[in-house]
Amino acid sequence: MQRAFEELGSIVGPDHLAVGEMIEERYWHDESLTVAPSRPMALVRPADTDELVELVRWAERRQVPLVVRGAGTGLAGGAVCRPTEVCVSTERLSGVDDVDTVSRVAVVRAGTSLAELDHVLADHGLRYTVSPGENAASIGGTVATNAGGMRAVRFGTTRQNVLGATVVTGGGRVLTLGGSLYKRSSGYDLLQLVIGSEGTLGIVERAILRLAPRAEEAVFVAHAPTMRGALGAVQALQSIEPPPSVIEYLEPSALEAMAHFAGVTLGLPGWALADGAILVVAVERVDADDVARAVELAGAVLEGAGADGVWVLGKTEGRAVLRAREAALWTVRALGARDIVDVVVPPARLGDYFDAVAAVASTYGVRLAATGHVGDGNVHLSVFADDVASARRVVEEVVAEGVRRGGAVSGEHGIGVAKLEEFRTHASATELRIDAGIKRLFDPAGIFAPGRLGSPTHGGD
Ligand SMILES: Cc1cc2nc3c(=O)[nH]c(=O)nc-3n(C[C@H](O)[C@H](O)[C@H](O)COP(=O)(O)OP(=O)(O)OC[C@H]3O[C@@H](n4cnc5c(N)ncnc54)[C@H](O)[C@@H]3O)c2cc1C
The missing domain is CATH 3.30.70.2190 (Alpha-Beta Plaits)
Structure with missing residues (x-):
């Protein structure tokens, strides 16, 4: 492997490669409550599109999987690498390249944090309305997870607010998707496929974001x-x-x-x-x-x-209460929650769903504390159970109750590795086969986060 690491070092520069024990502990985990930390095989910090292209070609030649990491604030373990995988940190792909105050769009590199973006936009009297609870999150991470947050009820999730993206995909091909366009009826929408694909179709290098006036x-x-x-x-x-x-x-x-x-x-x-x-x-x-x-x-x-x-x-x-709500994760973690469910159901079924959740809690003798972006049907249940096994059973039940009511496994945190089992359980075989086919088209060598979304190992071809 020594030769392979030398090649990696020559792509990103030796200062931006770490191997084995040199990889800091913060790169081993995200903020998921259930996915165990794991040290990647290597960590690289590319600086531009050319380096990303070279990295992808290296990974295909060497048959080594790449897992992209933004800020590691994800709640589904998507950025957690296995020991056989290389972590591609986007922290050096940072900065706001352009703010177009006429079209009201910004061109932002993937590693830029929401906080940094907001700082730049404030000077223009503008803002990006997607605000998941953690403003250290990177733009690339929010695109990859289709992040939502408290304001999605009024302004929509990431899907409604990303107009374009540059993506480095299989073979080192560079895709320029969408643009500074508010509408488009010109063929398949590959941009929307990439949004929410959790690093399984390629690496988002930058995104074009829709802006709104500050209020x-x-x-x-x-x-x-x-x-x-x-x-x-x-x-x-x-x-x-x-x-x-x-x-x-x-x-x-x-x-x-x-x-x-x-x-x-x-x-x-x-x-x-x-x-x-x-x-x-x-x-x-x-x-x-x-x-x-x-x-x-x-x-x-x-x-x-x-x-x-x-x-x-x-x-x-008012600001403090909103911040406290955004930081709810740290409260429930400190109180000993074993998991957080992120089900979304049709708003009309919420009352019925909460009743079903109460019944599950009573059957299993566990506490399920409900919070939620209730305006758009997204429910977060903090699971307090005596042991991991009963927490697991309860999660399976409450997710199934949501899906039974026309809901989905995740409203905004994504599938990652934490919710892969539930995702597989509730998706149809046809859906999984099509997912796997799409992944093969983007990633024929199977090097982008294998074993997660779109992977044959979770039920596709
Ligand atoms: C306190 C707290 C509150 C939160 N509240 C909310 C909330 O209300 N709503 C919400 O939606 N989320 C919430 N989150 C979750 C989190 O902030 C989001 O999932 C965020 O979008 C992830 O961004 P990141 O940069 O940290 O991504 P990471 O955790 O680094 O990665 C997440 C996924 O995206 C992939 N990825 C990252 N960057 C790229 C890229 N450039 N190209 C391709 N794939 C990439 C990774 O491989 C991984 O699969 C919260 C998190 C915390 C800690």
């Missing part, structure tokens, strides 16, 4: 006596035009734990945290004067829909 925001917390009452209020909120940009559902105890963990004082009366259901809602308008009117309207709609308490938060508290 003023107000945040409030509402309480409803029951879960179904809260879901009714969510429906009512979505009839407002434009609708709220955040509609989050939490069990009161979950809100209390998150606020406590984040050091946020909510100032809510004790009864509101005792039982029932909580909604965290944000409204935003470009014109600050319109925000107060939007808050008034949303408050009236909530009360009309049966909310028995609505508290408008100050700017600082």
Whole structure:
């Protein structure tokens, strides 16, 4: 292997290659609760498209798998390498190449973090509306997982906000997909195939992103006596035009734990945290004067829909509550959650789904704490169980209950390796065969993250 590593070093430069014990521990894992850390065979940090092309050719010649890594904030183990795989870190593929304020698009290299992008866009009065809970995430990682987040209910997920991408795929071919275009009816949409493909079809080198104006925001917390009452209020909120940009559902105890963990004082009366259901809602308008009117309207709609308490938060508290919600992962991890389910169901089936989840929890004697981007049907269940085996059984059951109601295994975290079994269980054989065929077209040598999505080992040809 020594010769192969020397070749790698000559592609990316010796300073950007690490092998064996030289690979820092942070490259061994992502933030998944269930995927064990594993040290890659080697780590490379390419700097540009030419180096990516050479890397792919090297991997095909040497028959060594490549697993791309952005910031490693993923929740499905997608960036975790096996000891036989080379980790391709995108950290040097960083920077915002262009901000076009007329077309309202930005051309951004894959390793750029959401935080860095936002910093650049602020100078132009613009923003990128995709905001998964972790702004260290890279643009490439968000494209590869089709990341969602709290604001997807209003602005859509990554799919609706990426207009183009440059992708290095099998054979070192460089695909330029889409463009600074808001519409396109010109053949198969390969860009949409690449979005959400989790590094199994190629390496995203850059993306063209749709931008929006920055806006003023107000945040409030509402309480409803029951879960179904809260879901009714969510429906009512979505009839407002434009609708709220955040509609989050939490069990009161979950809100209390998150606020406590984040050091946020909510100032809510004790009864509101005792039982029932909580909604965290944000409204935003470009014109600050319109925000107060939007808050008034949303408050009236909530009360009309049966909310028995609505508290408008100050700017600082509002931001802190949204941050605490985004950081919920760290709270539930500290409290000992064994897994986080990311099912999405049709919004009309949410009440029914929550009832089914409660029944599963009671059957197995486990605690399933619900939070969720409930406006778009995406439910996150933190699984607290005595042991790994019972957590596993419960996850299988609640995922199956979601799929039975027309839902999907993952709403936004992706499949990675953590959810591969569930994905295989609930996909049809035809779907898996087509997936495998698509992967072969992009990646005939099978070097991009084999054994994950599109791989014959998970049920394709
Ligand atoms: C506290 C916290 C809260 C979160 N909240 C949310 C949330 O609300 N919504 C949400 O959607 N996600 C959420 N996430 C998950 C996470 O932030 C996203 O999955 C993110 O999109 C991954 O980006 P990354 O750069 O960290 O990717 P990584 O974890 O490095 O990789 C993720 C996957 O993408 C692939 N990949 C990475 N870069 C590329 C590339 N350039 N080309 C091809 N493939 C690539 C990897 O191989 C892997 O399969 C949260 C994570 C944390 C830690």
